[in-house]
Amino acid sequence: MAPPLCRLYLITPPRLDDLAAFGQVLAHALDAGDVAALQIRLKDVPDEIVTAAVDVLTPIAHARGVAVILNDRPDLAARLGCDGVHIGQDDTPLAEARRIMGPDAMIGVTCHDSLHLAMEAAEGGADYVAFGAFFPTTTKDASTRADPELLTGWQADMVIPCVAIGGITVKNARGLAAAGADFLAVSAGVWSHGDGPAAAVKALNAEIAAGVAERA
Incomplete structure (x- = not known):
């Protein structure tokens, strides 16, 4: 049997001051x-800014077979035609998000360090x-610290x-892939990588592949 896959899941930077420039970087x-x-x-910004980001970034992602998921807002996600929504424990309840998004949309839920x-x-x-946060992060205020064994137990x-x-980051991704993560969600580890985001994506994929191989 082939080893289970683990794939990269990108999260935008918390601010996108130049959408056109970021679109090129993303591509x-x-x-x-x-x-x-x-x-x-994009936290604490007007709906029109989120809408503009979705309008610019979705074609870039979809042209490459990448799903677009909006954080927090099932109402906006449904209206803008996003592929899914990611909700936290204090956001719209899952049942309500499903009602808004419909049966075919992708819905993910933050579960911190709790099985x-x-x-x-x-x-x-x-x-x-x-699950997370697994390591210190500046992208969000993470109140919990998860252990890689959580991933193994879940699988x-x-x-x-x-x-x-x-x-x-590139330096710690392999262990999480080996532990059983199906996806690694990365933000600053890509956009702030010293050699640039494209180099980070390439290196992360190599580390993910190595980690998946270790599962066997």
Whole structure:
């Protein structure tokens, strides 16, 4: 049996001051290696800014087979035609998000370091659960620290994919892929990489492949 796959899941920087320029950077990054999804995560900004980001970035992602997921806002995600939405524990409830998004949309739920929350999300119809933060991160204020063993335990018992998030970089990605993550969600580890985002995507894919090989 082939080893389970693990794929890269990109999250935008918290600010996109020049959408056109970022679109070019994104295109080069997506062309550099396998990416499953792009989460557009823009906090505390007007809806028109989120809308503009979705309008500019979605064609770039879709042209490369990359799903577009909006953070927090199922209402906007549905209206703008996003492929899915990612919700936190304090955001729109999962059942309501599903009602808004419809049966075919992808819905992910932040579950911090809690198997209990993840099992509730899976039973509630989530398409994936996200655990973290695994490492220190400046992208968001992470109140929990997850252990890689959480990923291994989840894979042993559950079918719903799990996403590892929080401080993931080229240097630490391999261990999470080896532990059982189905996806590695990365933001600053790509956009702030010293050799540029495209180099980061290429290097992360190599580390993911090495980690998946270690599972066997």
